[in-house]
Amino acid sequence: MDSQPQSIASSTRPRVLIIGCGFGGLAATRALAGAPVDITLVDRSNHHLFQPLLYQVATAGLSAPSIAAPIRHMLRGQRNVTVLMAEVSGIDKTRRSVSLADGQVLGYDFLIVAAGATHSYFGHDEWAAHAPGLKTLEDAFRLRARVLKAFEQAELEPDPARQAAHLSFVVIGGGPTGVEMAGTLAEIAHHTLRDEFRRIDPSKARVLLLEGSERVLQALPRSLSAKAEAQLRGLGVEVQTRCRVVGIDAEGVSVQQGDGAEPRRIEARTVVWAAGVAASPLGRLLEVPLDRAGRVQVDGFLRIPGHPEVFVIGDLAAAQSLEPDGRQRPVPGVSPAAKQMGAHAARSILAALRGRESALRPFRYRDYGALATIGRKAAVADLGWLQFSGYAAWLFWLFVHIYFLIGFRNRLVVLMDWAWAYWSFQRYARVVVEPAAGAPGGRSPA
Amino acid sequence: MDSQPQSIASSTRPRVLIIGCGFGGLAATRALAGAPVDITLVDRSNHHLFQPLLYQVATAGLSAPSIAAPIRHMLRGQRNVTVLMAEVSGIDKTRRSVSLADGQVLGYDFLIVAAGATHSYFGHDEWAAHAPGLKTLEDAFRLRARVLKAFEQAELEPDPARQAAHLSFVVIGGGPTGVEMAGTLAEIAHHTLRDEFRRIDPSKARVLLLEGSERVLQALPRSLSAKAEAQLRGLGVEVQTRCRVVGIDAEGVSVQQGDGAEPRRIEARTVVWAAGVAASPLGRLLEVPLDRAGRVQVDGFLRIPGHPEVFVIGDLAAAQSLEPDGRQRPVPGVSPAAKQMGAHAARSILAALRGRESALRPFRYRDYGALATIGRKAAVADLGWLQFSGYAAWLFWLFVHIYFLIGFRNRLVVLMDWAWAYWSFQRYARVVVEPAAGAPGGRSPA
Numbered sequence: 074m075d076s077q078p079q080s081i082a083s084s085t086r087p088r089v090l091i092i093g094c095g096f097g098g099l100a101a102t103r104a105l106a107g108a109p110v111d112i113t114l115v116d117r118s119n120h121h122l123f124q125p126l127l128y129q130v131a132t133a134g135l136s137a138p139s140i141a142a143p144i145r146h147m148l149r150g151q152r153n154v155t156v157l158m159a160e161v162s163g164i165d166k167t168r169r170s171v172s173l174a175d176g177q178v179l180g181y182d183f184l185i186v187a188a189g190a191t192h193s194y195f196g197h198d199e200w201a202a203h204a205p206g207l208k209t210l211e212d213a214f215r216l217r218a219r220v221l222k223a224f225e226q227a228e229l230e231p232d233p234a235r236q237a238a239h240l241s242f243v244v245i246g247g248g249p250t251g252v253e254m255a256g257t258l259a260e261i262a263h264h265t266l267r268d269e270f271r272r273i274d275p276s277k278a279r280v281l282l283l284e285g286s287e288r289v290l291q292a293l294p295r296s297l298s299a300k301a302e303a304q305l306r307g308l309g310v311e312v313q314t315r316c317r318v319v320g321i322d323a324e325g326v327s328v329q330q331g332d333g334a335e336p337r338r339i340e341a342r343t344v345v346w347a348a349g350v351a352a353s354p355l356g357r358l359l360e361v362p363l364d365r366a367g368r369v370q371v372d373g374f375l376r377i378p379g380h381p382e383v384f385v386i387g388d389l390a391a392a393q394s395l396e397p398d399g400r401q402r403p404v405p406g407v408s409p410a411a412k413q414m415g416a417h418a419a420r421s422i423l424a425a426l427r428g429r430e431s432a433l434r435p436f437r438y439r440d441y442g443a444l445a446t447i448g449r450k451a452a453v454a455d456l457g458w459l460q461f462s463g464y465a466a467w468l469f470w471l472f473v474h475i476y477f478l479i480g481f482r483n484r485l486v487v488l489m490d491w492a493w494a495y496w497s498f499q500r501y502a503r504v505v506v507e508p509a510a511g512a513p514g515g516r517s518p519a
Numbered sequence: 520m521d522s523q524p525q526s527i528a529s530s531t532r533p534r535v536l537i538i539g540c541g542f543g544g545l546a547a548t549r550a551l552a553g554a555p556v557d558i559t560l561v562d563r564s565n566h567h568l569f570q571p572l573l574y575q576v577a578t579a580g581l582s583a584p585s586i587a588a589p590i591r592h593m594l595r596g597q598r599n600v601t602v603l604m605a606e607v608s609g610i611d612k613t614r615r616s617v618s619l620a621d622g623q624v625l626g627y628d629f630l631i632v633a634a635g636a637t638h639s640y641f642g643h644d645e646w647a648a649h650a651p652g653l654k655t656l657e658d659a660f661r662l663r664a665r666v667l668k669a670f671e672q673a674e675l676e677p678d679p680a681r682q683a684a685h686l687s688f689v690v691i692g693g694g695p696t697g698v699e700m701a702g703t704l705a706e707i708a709h710h711t712l713r714d715e716f717r718r719i720d721p722s723k724a725r726v727l728l729l730e731g732s733e734r735v736l737q738a739l740p741r742s743l744s745a746k747a748e749a750q751l752r753g754l755g756v757e758v759q760t761r762c763r764v765v766g767i768d769a770e771g772v773s774v775q776q777g778d779g780a781e782p783r784r785i786e787a788r789t790v791v792w793a794a795g796v797a798a799s800p801l802g803r804l805l806e807v808p809l810d811r812a813g814r815v816q817v818d819g820f821l822r823i824p825g826h827p828e829v830f831v832i833g834d835l836a837a838a839q840s841l842e843p844d845g846r847q848r849p850v851p852g853v854s855p856a857a858k859q860m861g862a863h864a865a866r867s868i869l870a871a872l873r874g875r876e877s878a879l880r881p882f883r884y885r886d887y888g889a890l891a892t893i894g895r896k897a898a899v900a901d902l903g904w905l906q907f908s909g910y911a912a913w914l915f916w917l918f919v920h921i922y923f924l925i926g927f928r929n930r931l932v933v934l935m936d937w938a939w940a941y942w943s944f945q946r947y948a949r950v951v952v953e954p955a956a957g958a959p960g961g962r963s964p965a
Contacts, residue, residue: 136582138948158671225604502584
């Protein structure tokens with residue numbers, strides 16, 4: 074970091090550097106449209122990902138482009154933004170600069186760090202190889218290949234015990250992603266693959282959902298958790314709560330149900346990790362206090378201590394919402410919160426530029442409710458003032474997701490895909506693609 | 520191969536083993552629908568690929584599932600077929616058995632080998648890493664990532680010479696794939712990416728099409744080659760014929776134009792190999808004479824010498840068509856030929872089962888013409904009795920490809936995608952995904 078920070082724009086307008094183009098970074102960028110600033114948006118991938126539907130790519134219901142929009146295409150009309158596809162390797166708060174992996178150094182006047190979260194295996198990183206998580210499109214493709222190949226390998230396998238292991242799917246973690254994955258896997262086994270195999274019966278597949286606490290969907294009221302569990306059971310999912318995972322290897326999972334209990338073994342070739350989330354390691358570059366999950370502790374304006382020009386938003390931030398009653402409430406790691414934080418950080422920057430910082434109120438998270446889908450015609454919804462489940466909740470889930478999906482074309486295609494899937498019970502993206510590093514024409518993965 | 524070949528069906532009906540589910544293997548399988556045989560169809564991937572549109576996946580115009588249909592789903596209604604996703608590791612003609620990579624041995628009464636073709640670098644395998652070819656979905660994803668990242672890296676690059684190298688695209692080989700790739704790359708640079716970059720002008724990108732012979736699309740009449748070249752030049756492609764590639768490395772390509780000429784250097788970070796095709800290495804397992812391209816020399820009934828129960832079809836076969844005038848003509852490596860050979864092999868098997876082999880005529884390839892598209896509203900068509908180019912040829916190309924595309928849903932989606940692309944100049948599948956072998960949750964590539 075010896076080179077002089079270079080301004081990436083030739084003008085002398087204030088430079089806003091935004092790291093990460095998830096829901097938070099994108100909201101901040103858009104909120105600064107038309108503002109007299111030069112924005113540089115850095116992301117290591119070329120697309121904004123609609124993560125709430127990622128499990129549908131992993132379960133072959135949607136193709137990747139349906140939920141991933143090229144960032145620079147989305148922002149092509151916003152002339153004050155330069156999009157760079159690059160990896161951030163360092164942050165120098167004193168010199169107000171960010172260095173990229175290729176050695177470039179970008180100066181800033183305001184910095185918004187919105188690098189998001191990644192999987193956490195609670196200190197068991199050796200589990201990662203056996204129980205992939207679901208955060209990126211790469212993860213989704215890997216998981217899709219695993220699930221589809223599990224049925225293929227069962228069809229090839231003459232030994233009944235190993236066949237059963239291929240046909241056992243374990244989802245670890247009963248949050249929304251775990252519930253959605255388990256429900257969809259059960260649907261695939263019982264409906265999608267019907268009549269397609271000759272040696273196995275895919276509907277004999279077991280789908281287990283393991284949750285450490287006493288109920289699934291802990292963020293929702295108890296009554297909706299119970300409804301979700303009943304709907305999952307109706308789809309053929311074995312829900313096991315108070316079930317702690319103590320080991321994962323290539324052959325299956327070891328679990329403990331209740332504190333002094335003997336560990337129990339579940340043979341399963343496909344294990345999905347939907348349990349732990351940790352903040353992006355990028356937070357460490359800021360050299361400020363982090364909480365246990367690696368999140369950056371920010372003030373009421375989402376800034377880090379001593380640096381009013383540095384904002385941290387989204388899943389990377391341990392933020393507090395100032396409620397109308399004056400109390401503070403932790404902001405949950407959900408996409409509406411990230412969007413709201415992005416917009417708030419942008420407003421802070423605009424206020425600072427106008428010298429009107431004092432007029433701005435601390436961040437307050439507006440909770441419009443929570444939703445989780447379980448499968449065909451099954452979902453639960455909690456709008457605070459109203460809780461419902463079943464078909465109505467499913468339709469509501471569908472509407473909300475289509476509405477928030479980025480880009481008109483994607484909405485139309487996804488709606489068509491869903492309509493088709495609904496009537497045919499089919500999933501069209503059942504393609505196993507695994508670029509092999511050593512294949513002809515292969516390149517070493519970046 | 521010590522274990523006893525096992526029948527994979529419990530019945531005593533004749534066993535037909537088909538290796539490969541491209542156009543040839545699929546046609547053979549379908550032609551045996553309802554026949555009193557037990558078919559096992561082995562393919563190492565889980566999908567049938569509509570290869571003529573693969574370049575559209577590589578250039579972000581279509582998503583992978585639009586041109587790839589799960590094999591077992593396509594054949595779910597054909598009860599005499601068992602589909603196995605597996606790699607073939609050996610063929611024992613004497614014992615009439617095929618061994619799979621996992622050690623299983625499958626016996627057969629009839630064998631159809633339809634393993635297709637792969638890239639050939641004419642003895643320069645070291646070029647593969649720098650100039651990926653286009654045969655599989657993996658190839659297409661790799662190429663898509665390269666093309667999109669080239670523009671991204673140009674935007675990041677401060678050095679003008681290196682920026683220009685990132686913005687130079689070389690396509691090697693002026694056959695249909697090369698022509699389609701070059702035309703589409705030019706379209707992306709000049710139309711799709713307009714307004715999306717701040718530091719570079721993507722329309723300044725160079726697209727070069729290098730062809731060793733004197734003209735592109737050699738399989739077509741000379742007049743259509745000239746039209747195609749003119750259309751390519753109209754799109755901004757630099758067409759260089761009589762141009763022999765003598766070297767490829769990470770930085771670019773060395774070419775020789777005319778014998779004795781000094782090698783010339785083209786700096787380009789993205790090089791696409793569309794020049795050479797070689798038969799699948801699976802042909803060697805048959806231990807019979809191969810031609811220079813590695814293809815299996817078959818008789819007029821597509822059988823190998825001394826083994827009337829073993830057929831080789833599609834790109835793997837060096838077959839002769841018996842023309843009405845009694846002359847023999849080599850069968851070209853195109854999908855209609857593969858389909859016709861598949862159907863012919865199936866008819867041979869049915870005739871053999873009925874003891875009516877003598878009634879069967881040798882294979883004759885019916886040539887319905889050739890088509891190549893160059894870009895928006897540009898194509899050339901040769902129907903033998905009629906040759907045309909331009910907008911009419913493009914509409915004809917569109918109709919033919921939609922018609923032959925597998926599965927009603929794919930047709931509809933592809934048509935929609937094309938209509939949208941036509942009006943918006945956009946390509947929706949601009950997603951860079953590169954599963955990294957060493958990433959968390961990564962598995963060693965199969």
